[in-house]
Amino acid sequence: MSDQSKRTALVYAECAEGKLRRVALEALGAARRLAGDGGSVHAVLAGGGSAASPALAAAAAELAARGAGVVHVIDDPALAGFAPEAYAAAIGAAVAAVQPSIIVLGHTAAGRELAPRVAAALKGGHIADVTAIQVPEDGGADAILTRPLYAGKAFEQRRLLPGASCVITVRPNNLPVAEPVEAGSEGKVAALAYAAPPLWTTVRDVVRKASGRVDLAEADIIVSGGRGVRSADGFAPLEALAKVLGGAVGASRGACDAGYCDYALQIGQTGKTVTPKLYIACGISGAIQHLAGMSQSRVIVAINKDPDAPIFGVADYGIVGDLFEVVPLLTAEFERILATPGS
């Protein structure tokens, strides 16, 4: 066995609204596999501001219980807002402390900004937006990482070159989360010294999305509306269904262009790429640019009044009908089912 099968991996465990994001646990799962059996896995948690400390402690405990050998916690006022240089330096501090050959982050808005900086600072590689990892029996060396190309029209598989260090960002919702380790073998939690760099970025204002909304990239269930919803109010039945299912609302560009909803909801080639367990397309024709953003969803449902709409070509289940009639019926149906325990 080469040294390569005993790697040190570091996970940047991203938090949002005071909680560990699920993608952080997916990144931890990836890091454990890539480190291999004899390897070591570290995590770094970074945050700051008044409410940060208890949130970081809870997140650290969870990471330690799921296979992070050491969780390095940085709690610093410089990390109160998202100044990328401050967060990149926090990851840099952990890199200096543990000398990892693999660093894993979520391919999220923050991860996409931090990973290239960390990679360049390390003179390492960056494999972005990874959707699958195959690890040979004997550990993490020669792992094959799969990522989409050309707006989902192809996939490439890459491997790390021997001796190189590499940053990997994993697409939310695609890889399994790290499983808890046996009681008694939890990792340690330790504070990590951090000298904030001179801050370049001043956050002037944040117009937050309605809180409590499930983030599209990480949502398990997405109810999506197209031009067929006909107005901003037309999204109301979709929102009601999403609420009952605990999902998020998305949209086609047709709906965004028509002004029925915010561009932040747009799914597709020029919007977000999503891979939920369930995608319900309502009044969406299924243009190729829309499919580029959602066709890897596990189960796709289409509701459209045109039986020839291309969306039916990718849907597992299709209902030909008026969304304003069908969606409320579905909401009622799920309200009934989900209210019955054990159903």
Add this chain to the structure above:
Amino acid sequence: MQIAVLMKQTFDTEEKIELVGGAVAEHSVKYIINPYDEYALEEALRLREAHGGSVTVISCGPGRAVEALRTGLAMGADEAVLIAEDGLAGNDRAIAAALAAAVKSLQPDLLLAGLFAVDRGAGSVALQAAELLGLPHASAALKLEIRDGAGGGGRTAVVERDTEWGVETVEVPLPALVTAQQGLNEPRYPSLPGIMKAKRKPLREVTAAELGLSADDLAPRTERVALLAPPVRAAGRKLAGTPGEQAAQLAELLQREAKLF
């Protein structure tokens, strides 16, 4: 204000892409300027119109990337630099190093780039270049404004950016990198006089070696082992019955067959 814009020539990913023997069939693709880089260039041109200065477009890629740079010049850029390197496709760190070296020699006040390229979709190169150059960045810009430093401070960029947590407004000191998100602007088309003028504008070709990059700077860290077509998704079934029956059936199927609930 001196502005540099990083540009990539990409496949038009909206067109059909054919994979033959683990590679993209070149005859089946059309080359365009990466749409996100067009937003970056358009913003650069508007800023030059407002503040004066000049716009340089820079690309690193094979010889054919000259077409994209000419189009950039036709849209209104003042000059272009092609780092002519054939073998760097997929080697983000080498491309970032080459672009950073070219940018360094220009010393721009502002560096603009697209949020990501629609072909590889990694969004890594421009940010790696910013790190190598020691520049701040603001990514996914929906709006960009240049502010003259108040109270003796230097010039800054005020950027409204698209994030998962909402629209965030940040201010960074110049020089800085700003990456363009869809919605920043509507790029112009090259005009006929613009196309004529572009032919006489300076377009320089350099190699990575001429920029002073070593083999170590360009060494890849990862390699492709396969290029695959995506799994095809077979069409499923359409349900039948009244809308009420279909809704009930669907809920049942999602529960029992797809095991989602």
